[in-house]
Amino acid sequence: MNNSTPTIRSVTVADVAREARVSKATAARVLGGYGVVSDKVRGDVLAAAKALDYRPNELARSMTTGKSGIIGVVVGDIENSFFSFAVRGISDTARAAGFNVILANSGEQIEAEKAAVRVLIGKRVDGLIVTPSESRDVSHLRDIHRSGRPLALLDRALPDLDVDTVTVDDRDAAMRATRILTDTGHRDIAYVTAVDFSEHEYRDLEQIYTSSVRERIEGFLAACRDAGIVTPERFVRLGATKPEETRAITDKLLSTPERPTAILASDSLIAIEMFKVIRERGLRVPEDISLITFHDADWTSVTSPPITVVDQPAYMLGKVVTELLLRRIEGKVRPPERVIVPTSIIQRGSVGPPFREK
Amino acid sequence: MNNSTPTIRSVTVADVAREARVSKATAARVLGGYGVVSDKVRGDVLAAAKALDYRPNELARSMTTGKSGIIGVVVGDIENSFFSFAVRGISDTARAAGFNVILANSGEQIEAEKAAVRVLIGKRVDGLIVTPSESRDVSHLRDIHRSGRPLALLDRALPDLDVDTVTVDDRDAAMRATRILTDTGHRDIAYVTAVDFSEHEYRDLEQIYTSSVRERIEGFLAACRDAGIVTPERFVRLGATKPEETRAITDKLLSTPERPTAILASDSLIAIEMFKVIRERGLRVPEDISLITFHDADWTSVTSPPITVVDQPAYMLGKVVTELLLRRIEGKVRPPERVIVPTSIIQRGSVGPPFREK
DNA sequence: TTCTATAATGAGACCGGTCTCACACGCAAT
DNA sequence: ATTGCGTGTGAGACCGGTCTCATTATAGAA
Numbered sequence: 001m002n003n004s005t006p007t008i009r010s011v012t013v014a015d016v017a018r019e020a021r022v023s024k025a026t027a028a029r030v031l032g033g034y035g036v037v038s039d040k041v042r043g044d045v046l047a048a049a050k051a052l053d054y055r056p057n058e059l060a061r062s063m064t065t066g067k068s069g070i071i072g073v074v075v076g077d078i079e080n081s082f083f084s085f086a087v088r089g090i091s092d093t094a095r096a097a098g099f100n101v102i103l104a105n106s107g108e109q110i111e112a113e114k115a116a117v118r119v120l121i122g123k124r125v126d127g128l129i130v131t132p133s134e135s136r137d138v139s140h141l142r143d144i145h146r147s148g149r150p151l152a153l154l155d156r157a158l159p160d161l162d163v164d165t166v167t168v169d170d171r172d173a174a175m176r177a178t179r180i181l182t183d184t185g186h187r188d189i190a191y192v193t194a195v196d197f198s199e200h201e202y203r204d205l206e207q208i209y210t211s212s213v214r215e216r217i218e219g220f221l222a223a224c225r226d227a228g229i230v231t232p233e234r235f236v237r238l239g240a241t242k243p244e245e246t247r248a249i250t251d252k253l254l255s256t257p258e259r260p261t262a263i264l265a266s267d268s269l270i271a272i273e274m275f276k277v278i279r280e281r282g283l284r285v286p287e288d289i290s291l292i293t294f295h296d297a298d299w300t301s302v303t304s305p306p307i308t309v310v311d312q313p314a315y316m317l318g319k320v321v322t323e324l325l326l327r328r329i330e331g332k333v334r335p336p337e338r339v340i341v342p343t344s345i346i347q348r349g350s351v352g353p354p355f356r357e358k
Numbered sequence: 359m360n361n362s363t364p365t366i367r368s369v370t371v372a373d374v375a376r377e378a379r380v381s382k383a384t385a386a387r388v389l390g391g392y393g394v395v396s397d398k399v400r401g402d403v404l405a406a407a408k409a410l411d412y413r414p415n416e417l418a419r420s421m422t423t424g425k426s427g428i429i430g431v432v433v434g435d436i437e438n439s440f441f442s443f444a445v446r447g448i449s450d451t452a453r454a455a456g457f458n459v460i461l462a463n464s465g466e467q468i469e470a471e472k473a474a475v476r477v478l479i480g481k482r483v484d485g486l487i488v489t490p491s492e493s494r495d496v497s498h499l500r501d502i503h504r505s506g507r508p509l510a511l512l513d514r515a516l517p518d519l520d521v522d523t524v525t526v527d528d529r530d531a532a533m534r535a536t537r538i539l540t541d542t543g544h545r546d547i548a549y550v551t552a553v554d555f556s557e558h559e560y561r562d563l564e565q566i567y568t569s570s571v572r573e574r575i576e577g578f579l580a581a582c583r584d585a586g587i588v589t590p591e592r593f594v595r596l597g598a599t600k601p602e603e604t605r606a607i608t609d610k611l612l613s614t615p616e617r618p619t620a621i622l623a624s625d626s627l628i629a630i631e632m633f634k635v636i637r638e639r640g641l642r643v644p645e646d647i648s649l650i651t652f653h654d655a656d657w658t659s660v661t662s663p664p665i666t667v668v669d670q671p672a673y674m675l676g677k678v679v680t681e682l683l684l685r686r687i688e689g690k691v692r693p694p695e696r697v698i699v700p701t702s703i704i705q706r707g708s709v710g711p712p713f714r715e716k
Numbered sequence: 717t718t719c720t721a722t723a724a725t726g727a728g729a730c731c732g733g734t735c736t737c738a739c740a741c742g743c744a745a746t
Numbered sequence: 747a748t749t750g751c752g753t754g755t756g757a758g759a760c761c762g763g764t765c766t767c768a769t770t771a772t773a774g775a776a
Binding site for chain 1: 761762763765766
């Protein structure tokens with residue numbers, strides 16, 4: 001009697017076969033649902049399986065078939081509700097197709113991303129969905145692709161990597177959001193984004209290795225220039241990766257006498273922190289400062305005033321990227337697709353004309 | 359040249375062994391990091407592995423060892439930020455111990471929960487963390503436990519199932535929150551919760567099969583009775599599982615002339631919807647109606663006024679339950695633990711004396 | 717009746733690792 | 747010179763499925 005290890009050896013096809021008095025091959029046929037078997041034998045095997053409470057070992061099944069039924073997902077930050085929704089879209093779509101999802105968080109660190117990819121490849125996932133945190137180092141992604149395992153990119157495009165990609169119209173969305181601000185009369189607009197960077201100051205686009213971040217800055221700057229604003233980049237701030245960083249950036253931004261009269265935040269985590277700082281400083285939105293943020297997070301509709309947002313269809317993004325990946329897993333050979341999902345702007349109450357005592 | 363199937367057969371230990379001119383067993387020894395090998399051979403094998411870009415097949419490894427390095431997690435609703443945080447706590451703790459996580463969403467449906475458990479068992483996860491949606495039907499959980507696979511329960515206890523369990527002090531938390539309301543003078547307090555139920559009316563505790571929901575109702579009713587409120591159950595509402603349901607409940611609750619003067623919401627998803635309805639009806643918080651909710655969701659601190667909440671340490675809950683599970687996976691034999699994590703109440707501005715034109 | 721096509725079943729290889737066991741070799745003790 | 751022991755290596759079974767191929771039984775055709 002071995003009670004040190006309580007693990008009971010699980011029931012295998014061989015056990016069922018023995019119980020049903022048929023060969024392992026035959027039992028496997030009915031249990032695996034392939035090949036042909038007579039109705040009588042099928043009944044016997046099924047009865048034996050039920051009696052023994054047989055549960056197929058998916059691992060062993062995966063070994064031979066080479067398919068694991070698992071999709072690996074690497075996102076930048078699950079805590080960000082934009083990603084939560086995307087992941088929900090991925091999970092739902094995958095599950096509907098009979099796939100499971102292993103989720104890994106890269107924390108936007110390239111090394112963590114590489115490690116996650118390695119682990120998932122080791123687990124022989126049937127395909128990967130990645131939110132690449134950098135466009136400089138894509139060797140690990142190229143490896144996936146080369147190994148024949150389907151790869152699809154979410155939210156961020158990689159110019160060097162020609163695979164299925166689903167993004168939103170970041171550049172355009174940033175332009176439209178900025179235009180709302182300039183049309184209302186703003187000339188001093190801050191753009192605050194989360195790209196990992198030691199300094200908060202922006203120098204030029206060459207610093208930015210994340211496509212979505214870059215395109216949004218481009219769009220922001222373009223719209224500003226269209227409106228005749230001279231050096232719009234003076235109010236671009238990077239590195240709002242954590243609440244404390246965002247707070248520091250916001251504090252500094254609002255402390256100068258020629259502070260911006262409007263802010264465009266690149267995600268809702270940044271915006272909520274900025275909103276808190278704004279309120280703590282006794283400033284009013286939109287009378288003292290206007291605010292627009294990317295992502296229609298739940299909180300944006302319950303503040304006073306509610307916040308004008310760029311609504312990114314995150315769930316849809318996840319759904320579409322998964323559909324693309326699944327098609328490729330099914331072996332359809334076709335040129336890689338680059339889908340750009342349109343965004344819309346939900347105008348609420350956080351934008352007003354600039355306040356400026358002259 | 360075979361370009362119909364781009365899948366390149368992956369490099370195996372046998373390939374590496376051949377390249378390094380050693381036996382498969384020896385190559386496996388250095389690659390797997392077990393047994394003894396001479397330094398020379400180790401070098402040869404490692405060089406061959408690097409040259410061939412060998413990646414171990416975790417699936418095959420799991421087959422023989424019986425361990426998959428995966429923890430299965432079944433939660434009620436990932437969209438709920440309480441669970442997001444808990445899952446984050448689980449993921450972080452698991453990853454730190456070298457485990458991966460497969461996440462499944464039950465949507466609080468017992469059948470989906472059973473299906474998820476079956477799939478995860480099939481994948482031979484090393485252990486499971488489940489948020490049981492019902493206490494009536496626990497056969498599938500008992501099966502896990504019986505199969506020798508460690509199981510730990512999150513957020514909800516099961517009286518019949520003696521396994522590691524981590525919950526919060528739901529009853530006590532509900533009492534404390536209610537007492538804040540009664541101390542401020544409220545006599546007509548609504549309690550709105552999310553348990554799946556066709557009707558919204560509450561009859562008795564026998565209806566409730568989810569421990570946390572039940573304990574909270576108990577706590578709420580007890581605190582009301584302590585304050586001398588006669589039939590506190592008249593304002594208990596069930597079935598706020600979706601925004602539309604919550605909206606319907608809230609509308610009905612606020613339409614009657616003897617409407618409640620305070621509300622206690624069992625989660626932040628319910629509370630945000632109620633808050634919206636309250637505002638749409640032109641009611642003010644806390645002048646016209648007081649509001650407390652479970653879970654310190656981000657939005658609760660940016661409304662005007664900010665919302666008083668029961669702060670549940672969701673991340674900590676996930677962390678603790680994972681630690682318990684990991685210990686058991688490591689084979690430590692010990693009696694099951696039931697950990698109750700304390701909550702705290704964060705008083706903000708959503709509670710005031712009852713308004714009543716008499 | 718004999719031959720052949722077809723259906724049903726069994727035997728065993730295989731997937732890619734782990735791990736047990738046997739064996740060869742070298743060196744110290746007897 | 748013989749025995750003994752430890753170290754390093756190889757051969758091959760094993761995990762629990764899938765799947766190919768051979769074999770047998772059965773029915774229909776010649």
